[in-house]
Amino acid sequence: MEADIASYFLADTGIEVKFVACPEDVEYKDDNGFSCDLETVDGKKIKISAVVDADADQVSWEVKTGLLSSIKLEQIIKEEFNSSESISVKPDCGSTDIIAYQGDLIKCTVLNSENQKGIVQLVVTDNHGGVRLQDLSSVKWQT
Structure with missing residues (x-):
């Protein structure tokens, strides 16, 4: 899941990602919302809000502040x-x-x-x- 978010973030923003950390206990089911911490390669940090779409086997994300x-x-x-x-x-x-x-x-x-x-x-x-x-x-x- 973290790799998907990092890949989508890079593709959408052009910003290279060092790592994404999401809660370990996230259930992969529809409309399950959660937050992840993202750090860029230059050390900037941002909070990602993510939602699971289990049917499509993907995670959508958005940033509410800082981008x-x-x-x-x-x-x-x-x-x-x-x-x-x-x-x-x-x-x-x-x-x-x-x-x-x-x-x-x-x-x-x-x-x-x-x-x-x-x-x-x-x-x-x-x-x-x-x-x-x-x-x-x-x-x-x-x-």
Whole structure:
């Protein structure tokens, strides 16, 4: 079961898994929900909620807190630069989703229309995906 969850997590998020630990006494029957602890290869930890579908011989999983989509973060950056700075940028927050919790700082690179590169920082404001961009006017553009 742990191997299945690790495999699904990697496929869905792009994040490599070091290990998954689920309760040993889980019964493999329909709609049996349980939680597992997952640790990534870079040491980040997240709680997985899993449900068994015995008929299909599989486990479905979800993460309720701590997992952020890099695609959504990039969209937030684009929209914020466009609305507050009237600048079109191409953000890059990496190719994988990001495990982060309230208070964590996430750095993403941005490329403006003049091919200048900058770093933006987002602060995670809650454990449910809320983020706030730090002051965009302070981005230092480099060629």
